[in-house]
């Protein structure tokens with residue numbers, strides 16, 4: 226085999242306004258160049274404590290069981306589902322987006338019997354339908370997606386959903402991958418048993434260490450399982466040895482990713498979680514209103530609008546893939562096309578974390594208008610830019 230000749234790493238300088246990852250904050254990148262210490266070094270143990278405390282603040286919870294799972298969002302997702310769901314449990318999952326489907330696959334692999342609560346892609350779950358599904362199936366576990374990245378829908382009425390589950394003595398798992406740190410989320414107040422997330426969305430941190438929190442009630446179920454969780458790596462009863470009081474070896478934590486997450490969460494605490502939610506709403510509203518003023522149709526109702534992921538309809542006759550390519554080639558700017566049932570129907574424009582800044586939106590709006598006009602779309606860019614100027618100042 227010949228010796229490969231590979232040049233120095235060189236990547237384009239992109240602005241990330243897609244469904245994630247988002248732009249990483251420079252302070253987080255700097256934290257990632259910190260030299261390693263051992264994963265059981267007293268200095269690292271202190272960092273672990275700090276990360277747990279910062280995660281509790283960001284999730285709005287006092288749950289002792291709050292950790293970063295080693296791996297991407299799917300790892301914290303599988304840790305949640307694979308530990309809480311026992312073989313034979315009935316698991317209620319939504320059908321209104323791509324990630325409800327992933328919940329279903331994971332629940333089946335954990336040995337659960339899956340039942341559904343339906344809503345069309347692009348709509349949230351209706352609490353009345355959730356109540357009917359509970360009456361019909363009596364599920365043990367109910368999973369829902371708080372921020373559906375495939376459709377740009379925020380699930381409202383979360384306390385209503387969790388109280389239905391509570392009446393039926395069921396456990397609630399919330400997918401908060403695209404909401405944590407960017408959209409109002411109150412784990413304790415809303416009575417969510419298990420919530421998981423990813424770092425590469427509203428926390429603006431590279432993927433690799435993914436937030437997870439469980440209350441005592443959920444952890445009691447996990448620790449009294451009759452058979453162990455099917456994944457050794459994600460078995461929370463074993464991970465307890467590392468993240469709990471003992472601090473004993475389970476696996477080697479991704480130290481650099483934990484440094485990164487610590488810095489990303491420190492930025493959340495410095496800004497203040499509620500101010501951070503307000504910033505996401507303010508900047509994404511400027512984006513949404515300026516696109517509407519151009520004559521473009523945004524896909525979500527105010528009642529379930531997800532500021533971190535804005536779905537915009539593809540105008541008639543426009544090739545969505547060509548628009549994304551145009552933005553990437555000419556502006557080094559990433560947005561995404563639709564997924565699953567909404568493929569070819571929507572653009573997905575992220576406004577997450579460090580990407581939820583006026584500078585990003587003022588780059589995006591005129592560039593997108595230009596890309597759409599190049600495809601023959603009949604829009605009014607000046608009207609959009611004037612709204613943007615009103616909301617965010619000079620463009």
Ligand SMILES: Cc1ncc(COP(=O)(O)O)c(C=O)c1O
Pocket residue numbers: 244245297298299300302324370372373374375400402403423432
């Ligand atoms: C809502 C939702 N859940 C789960 C995931 C899985 O996360 P990851 O791709 O980091 O494994 C994603 C990723 O985009 C997501 O948006």
